[in-house]
Amino acid sequence: MPQPEDNWLDGARRLDEEALAAIYDAFNMAIFCYAYRLLGDREVAEEIVAETFYRLLRSIGAGGGPNEHLKAYLYRVAHNLIVDHFRRHPLIELNLDWENVPIQDLSEDPVQEVEHSLEQAKVRRVLWKLTPDQRQVVVLKYFEGLSNHEVSQILDKPVGAVKSLQHRALNALRRMLTPAEA
């Protein structure tokens, strides 16, 4: 069954503004959340979004780009950019900046909010200890809500492999996050 993405892709290949705008509107927030959850920096997440969509345009302009599975393509590009950024800014420099504490959502207890930020940083750090495929499966499935089929498209692996990665990732996370129970 043809998906809206297919129509958008047809339009995007003609550089049709309406189709490109629809693509941007449909996926920019998801890419932002994906980048933010892994890197914890709003500014960098915005840059990842901008670069991801720019790369889509560049590929289309060069006669390439995805023929199908636009969403998977965008997540793949974003993932590569996130990993590139992470390599340039090793784990110890992952951001824990008070500017990234979501001020507008803060309760009345800043100590609690700082505690929350520290916990986020810890979980983020644990995620980066997973293998790249395991990390993608956890984040894409558990946080982004993608199906096994969609994740398999992004990873370019069979659905069975995705399930296996997921199981191993959960075991690894359990060992690292709740060592007493594991």
Added chain:
Amino acid sequence: MLENDESIDKALSDYMTGRRSKIGMIDPYVSTLEKLEVLRNVPERDSEAQAKGRRAFLQQAKSITVPVSEVSKTRHKRWNIFQRKERSPMSTLASVLLALIVAFGGVGSTAYAAQASLPTDPLYPVKQLTEDVRLALTTDPENEVNLLLTLAEERVNEMMALADKGLQIPEETPLRLEHHLQLALSETAQLGDPAFMGALQRLRNMAQVRVQAMQQLQQKAPAEACQGLEYAIRAMNRAQNEAEDGLADPMNFRLRHGKNRPEDAPQQPENVPPKKKSTSPPPADEGSSGQGFGDGTGAGGGAYGNGYGDGTGDGGGAYGDGYGDGSCEGGGAYGNGNGDGTPCECPNRPPDGDP
């Protein structure tokens, strides 16, 4: 194993959709999944940045047919954003904090434990971060002044605790105290009259009590701690003097410390000198006086009849009915009188503007 993968996948899907049909399979992972939840909420996105990104994307699409070299140039520029030239001033702190997380193996109640830490403790950066967040959250100016004074008291307590233990006071601590006090003065200048007077009284009283306590401690403190205490006492004394001046002459205080100066206030020069005053009597009628503004940044002096004057060069600053300062070799004048606009002939003059 494959069977297990399937079962876990099904149980996880049920768990994520709120169904718990395969309770037995997912149970060992529930606490792990709950820990992951801290990453669920993403802070609200800057709508302006989002709209700007969209516009840029559509604009890029219009230029996508330009030659390849143009495209390459654009890409290079965007990618360079990742190499941020300006690092956030908190980046170093962030690194320290994450190192702490690694060192302590977890967060648990790190932030709470940090609240009792001293500047020499490993958890102290967490305490500072908490204070920064607390300040960022406080939007009411009166509450902000109160918080800044509380933080200033906390710095004094920390320094006294270190001195009491015979430890050296890190240079940063009295500097942070001074920063709190300066911010408190600046924020106080924005307050309405009743709150303004109350804040200055609290600052003055706090400074009096704390200076006395620090001076007493100084008698028995080891040499390592004395320098820090001395700096802190000077900072507190300056703040106390400012508070007393503000209580005596609120308008002048607002002029010197305020961000939103009254509309009828005279224009202030760019190179506003540090807030200091001469304790000497107003100089003799040697400089220019009268109406108008003068700024002497060279050999001459600055003079202002009924406003503010500044001389940052060799000359002096003068203020008719207020504040005047010569921050280099000239003299400063304060009070009702004329300033001194003559070149200085006394290079070894004490630094505080005494003629």
